[in-house]
Amino acid sequence: MFGRGDHISLNLSEDKVPLKKKPLKLRRQWNQLSKCQKTLIYMSSLILFVTMFYLISMEPKEAVISVDTTLRNSEKNTLGNIRNDPRDVVENGVELNNDNQVLEDPEGANMNNKVDNEQVVEPPKNIITFPDPTTLRQKAVVKAFKHAWKGYRQFAWGHDHLKPISEGYHDWFGLGLTIIDSLDTMYIMNLKDEYNEARNWVEKHLNFDINRDVNLFEITIRVLGGLLSIYHFTKDEVYLKKATDLADRLLPCFESESGIPYSDINLFTRKAHAPKWSPDSSTSEVTTIQLEFRYLSWLTENPKYENVVTKVSQLVHRLEKTDGLVPIFINANTGQFRVYSTITLGARGDSYYEYLLKQWIQSDKTLEYLKNDYVESISGVEKHLAKRTVPNGFLFVGELLGGAKDFKPKMDHLTCYLPGTLALGVHNGLPDSHMKLAEDLMTTCYQTYAQQPTFLAPEITYFNIQGENSNDIYVKSNDAHNLLRPEFLESLWYMYQLTGNTTYQDWGWQIFQGFENYTRVVNGYTSIGNVKNTANVRPKDMMESFFLSETLKYLYLLFSDDPKLLDIDKFVINTEAHPFPIGKANL
Numbered sequence: 001m002f003g004r005g006d007h008i009s010l011n012l013s014e015d016k017v018p019l020k021k022k023p024l025k026l027r028r029q030w031n032q033l034s035k036c037q038k039t040l041i042y043m044s045s046l047i048l049f050v051t052m053f054y055l056i057s058m059e060p061k062e063a064v065i066s067v068d069t070t071l072r073n074s075e076k077n078t079l080g081n082i083r084n085d086p087r088d089v090v091e092n093g094v095e096l097n098n099d100n101q102v103l104e105d106p107e108g109a110n111m112n113n114k115v116d117n118e119q120v121v122e123p124p125k126n127i128i129t130f131p132d133p134t135t136l137r138q139k140a141v142v143k144a145f146k147h148a149w150k151g152y153r154q155f156a157w158g159h160d161h162l163k164p165i166s167e168g169y170h171d172w173f174g175l176g177l178t179i180i181d182s183l184d185t186m187y188i189m190n191l192k193d194e195y196n197e198a199r200n201w202v203e204k205h206l207n208f209d210i211n212r213d214v215n216l217f218e219i220t221i222r223v224l225g226g227l228l229s230i231y232h233f234t235k236d237e238v239y240l241k242k243a244t245d246l247a248d249r250l251l252p253c254f255e256s257e258s259g260i261p262y263s264d265i266n267l268f269t270r271k272a273h274a275p276k277w278s279p280d281s282s283t284s285e286v287t288t289i290q291l292e293f294r295y296l297s298w299l300t301e302n303p304k305y306e307n308v309v310t311k312v313s314q315l316v317h318r319l320e321k322t323d324g325l326v327p328i329f330i331n332a333n334t335g336q337f338r339v340y341s342t343i344t345l346g347a348r349g350d351s352y353y354e355y356l357l358k359q360w361i362q363s364d365k366t367l368e369y370l371k372n373d374y375v376e377s378i379s380g381v382e383k384h385l386a387k388r389t390v391p392n393g394f395l396f397v398g399e400l401l402g403g404a405k406d407f408k409p410k411m412d413h414l415t416c417y418l419p420g421t422l423a424l425g426v427h428n429g430l431p432d433s434h435m436k437l438a439e440d441l442m443t444t445c446y447q448t449y450a451q452q453p454t455f456l457a458p459e460i461t462y463f464n465i466q467g468e469n470s471n472d473i474y475v476k477s478n479d480a481h482n483l484l485r486p487e488f489l490e491s492l493w494y495m496y497q498l499t500g501n502t503t504y505q506d507w508g509w510q511i512f513q514g515f516e517n518y519t520r521v522v523n524g525y526t527s528i529g530n531v532k533n534t535a536n537v538r539p540k541d542m543m544e545s546f547f548l549s550e551t552l553k554y555l556y557l558l559f560s561d562d563p564k565l566l567d568i569d570k571f572v573i574n575t576e577a578h579p580f581p582i583g584k585a586n587l
């Protein structure tokens with residue numbers, strides 16, 4: 001403080017010197033003017049003063065709010081974008097106004113001071129904004145999000161996951177996973193304060209120079225995917241810079257003999273290796289990074305990211321399969337599948353099939369070989385994996401063990417992403433028969449929820465196919481946990497968007513009630529150990545980042561009365577619910 005005081009007194013004494021002379025000189029000149037000249041000067045000063053006062057009082061107040069941290073760089077000066085329709089202001093107003101009352105004022109009475117603004121500046125077309133929630137169900141989901149976020153913010157800020165019961169945190173990569181995974185969810189929900197705080201954390205604290213092993217697939221879908229999708233919405237360069245830094249650190253994974261990536265890498269030393277527990281990589285992991293790396297190549301105009309992942313897709317394309325179905329392990333050195341490993345559309349297989357379709361869509365349908373592999377694999381599913389239960393004939397997708405020999409009537413909850421993907425394919429011109437398969441699987445997945453007293457599905461369900469049991473569905477106690485997973489909600493959203501059938505919304509609402517009743521705790525939401533007993537759900541004290549990234553996002557989208565709130569003709573959505581643009585022309 002004393003330093004600053006010194007400075008001021010020094011300045012003052014310097015300024016005094018010229019100040020003494022000036023008034024004398026001015027007064028002498030003034031006295032030499034005629035009376036008429038003096039009057040003229042008085043009058044013009046008065047007019048100038050009145051005009052300035054008028055202009056200042058007319059300045060619209062809201063236009064000044066526009067400068068915030070979200071949109072930096074060149075986007076800042078576009079935020080004076082103010083139009084006559086109050087909804088426009090809200091929809092384009094991620095930065096404009098934090099006051100919900102504007103929306104609840106349909107007459108626009110509060111908006112008068114904005115409406116008069118003449119200086120309408122169109123925002124760059126490529127910034128994407130979202131309206132406030134419109135339905136009660138959406139508002140309930142926003143409330144749930146805020147509840148989860150509050151606990152995370154209070155007890156786990158900057159860490160990967162919240163442990164809501166012990167009021168602690170869990171670090172897996174040590175990269176603030178929940179923050180990065182939640183950015184686009186908050187942006188879609190129009191939660192400005194929360195979003196801005198998270199965005200500033202990314203700018204100031206997200207640092208990849210850490211001496212820790214991370215899983216290539218997980219960090220790609222959550223962190224690279226999360227950064228790229230929020231970049232797509234906001235065009236905030238902070239995200240692209242971080243995403244590029246991360247991807248550069250991941251590239252050494254692909255320096256294996258075959259080009260199939262190793263599963264893990266140290267972000268600091270940039271040394272890649274196979275997982276500790278196995279010499280192989282998971283098939284779904286090496287084939288579920290392509291959307292992200294390709295999009296980054298488009299953005300940076302540097303093909304190196306797309307090149308390494310395309311090579312993986314092409315290599316897997318050439319391998320021998322069982323009617324398009326793939327074993328779940330592949331070796332990075334030999335580039336071959338592990339021969340006797342399981343075939344499943346659940347864990348370690350699932351998103352291989354998903355990204356076949358979505359890469360084709362992302363590429364404006366130019367990567368034909370991937371679409372062909374996808375269509376063949378769905379035939380494979382129908383031929384080998386799809387079976388019906390006794391007595392009610394529910395269709396499910398089971399697994400093949402030991403190199404396609406033994407059928408196991410078991411389905412992971414993860415597999416419930418499939419009907420949504422099938423419907424997306426039909427929407428893009430693939431065989432209509434896939435829609436019937438999708439609808440039947442929806443019914444079965446719904447049953448895995450509805451038959452539990454908590455209305456929550458277990459991680460794994462078994463099915464009765466030979467009448468050895470009186471129920472269609474049964475759950476082993478080791479499989480009865482629920483990790484707050486999103487896959488069925490994801491499918492509900494696709495099915496709702498594509499059919500307009502509101503039954504899918506109602507199903508989602510029932511499941512949301514299940515989460516509210518049995519997983520909500522004082523400081524957030526928790527995975528539970530047992531969906532079969534409402535009196536003892538055995539809370540597991542863990543809130544995964546995908547609950548905020550995917551589960552709540554899909555619920556929010558599902559409950560919109562605008563099925564195209566996030567239009568699947570414009571966006572392709574990665575396996576962690578992060579939307580990217582379709583086609584290189586729509587960056």
Ligand SMILES: *[C@@H]1O[C@H](CO)[C@@H](O)[C@H](O)[C@H]1NC(C)=O
Pocket residue numbers: 439442443501502503504
């Ligand atoms: C909506 O979906 C449900 C569940 O599959 C089905 O029972 C119902 O017939 C469908 N409604 C319409 C109008 O198609």
Ligand SMILES: *[C@@H]1O[C@H](CO)[C@@H](O)[C@H](O)[C@H]1NC(C)=O
Pocket residue numbers: 453454455513514517
């Ligand atoms: C959840 O709680 C609501 C409100 O108490 C109730 O209407 C609903 O039936 C409950 N659902 C389940 C699955 O327990």
